[in-house]
Amino acid sequence: MKQIQWFPGHMTKALKEIRQNLKLVDVVLELRDARAPISSHNPKLQEIIGDKKHVVVLTKKDLSDNEYTQKWVQTLVKNGSHVVAFDVHQDKIDKLVQKxxxxxxxxxxxxxxxxxxxxxxxxxxxxxxxxxxxxxxxxISNKRVTVVGNKPGVTKMQQWIRVHKQMELLDTPGVLWPKFENPEFGMRLAVLGTIKDTIVPIELLAIYGIDFLNKYYPGRVSKRFSTADCPIESTDTAIDILEKITRSRGMLVKNSEIDLEHGIMVFLNEFRGGKLGRLTLDRNFEELE
Ligand SMILES: Nc1nc2c(ncn2[C@@H]2O[C@H](COP(=O)(O)OP(=O)(O)O)[C@@H](O)[C@H]2O)c(=O)[nH]1
Ligand SMILES: [Mg+2]
Structure with missing residues (x-):
């Protein structure tokens, strides 16, 4: 598998901002995708935050495989972390405040x-x-966060938002880069859409997604996409399946040729949006360092 290279230069600046903001807070809420709790973790985080208290928030728990999410929470807790699994659209902030x-x-x-x-x-x-x-x-701030002076040389205006009677939150999040020492982690993040589609060709992502589903969640692809006109067979390759998805969804260009790229994007969007069911990509508990 090709190594994904993605260490943006602007991260140096972002890191400097994070270090400054860290001085102002009592606790860091580290958000990770519950579908990829290891791949969406920055391996340098501990180094960056030092001994600052920190809570791991596994977001999108509504999209992740619940059995795995529970196991991840247990595993991370056993490893000494404080962990909350969270649905950002639905769950109450109190859950985070309590932790x-x-x-x-x-x-x-x-x-x-x-x-x-x-x-x-x-x-x-x-x-x-x-x-x-x-x-x-x-x-939780009940308002659109406005970024003031987002230009070089202009300091961003930072605001504290009172999100709870017991908590104030800095309105600007710290943006980290994901881990890349293992290309497999990069593929998982790319298929989830965490890293940009241009980094890995979309057809490779879609093939990865289909192979992943057929291996760990068999039956879901055909349940979602198989039709009488384009039945998905167990002997189909990922490419066959993508062609069938494209055809059954009517994504055709002139001469009734299929618009495969369009079909691929439909598959990826549905995969990412939970239409193929709840799933967890990080499934190996030994990948936790
Ligand atoms: N289903 C679901 N979607 C979420 C959740 N949290 C965030 N999202 C979606 O994930 C996407 C990225 O969220 P965003 O807040 O922009 O991420 P950021 O880059 O970390 O600021 C958006 O489409 C959100 O609606 C969650 O807990 N569940
Ligand atoms: Mg954002």
Whole structure:
């Protein structure tokens, strides 16, 4: 498998911002995709945040395979992490606040014992692209987050959003890059749409997705896409299946030739959006370092 190269230069700047913001917060909410809790984790995170308290939030739990999500939570907890599985569109922020409170209560109790004034916990969100950072911030702040001065040389105006009586959140998330030392991780993120489609050719992604489903969730592809006119057979290759999807969905160009690229995008969008059922791509618990 080809090594995916993706270390954007602007990450140096992003990292500097994260380091500055870290000084302002009590706790970091690290968002990861519940479908890929290891692949969507930045291996340098611990180094970046040092001994700052941190909660792993496994987002999109509505799209992940519940059995695996539960196992991942257990495994990560066993490994010493604080973990919450979360549906960013539906779950209550209280779930996150409670977890942070558990972790910070001792420190806060000490501060109060020393006579320090009561104050809400300060938190920031961090994570690789597409894990739900903006969605979470927008949802719990009940307003569109406006980015002021997003130009070189202009400092971004940062705001604290009171998201709960016990918590204030920095309105700008820290954007991390995903791990790439194992090309398999890159493929999983690419098929989930976490990293851009241009990095891996879309047909390779779609083939990967179909092979993955046929191996771990057999029957789902044909249940979703098989039709009387274009029945999907067990002997079909991934390419055969993609051609059938394209045809059965009527994606044709002139001369009734199929528009395969269109069909591929339909498959990928449905895969990513949960139309092929809940699934987890990171399935090997030993990949946890
Ligand atoms: N189903 C589902 N979709 C989510 C969840 N969280 C985020 N999304 C979707 O994932 C996509 C990327 O979210 P976004 O907030 O832009 O990610 P960011 O790059 O981390 O800021 C959007 O289409 C969101 O609606 C979740 O918990 N469940
Ligand atoms: Mg965002």
């Amino acid at each position: 942070c409170d558990e972790i910070l209560s001792e420190k806060f109790a000490k501060d109060y014992a020393k006579g320090m004034k009561k104050r809400p916990m300060k938190a920031m969100i961090i994570g690789v692209p597409n894990v739900g950072k903006s969605t979470l911030i927008n949802r």
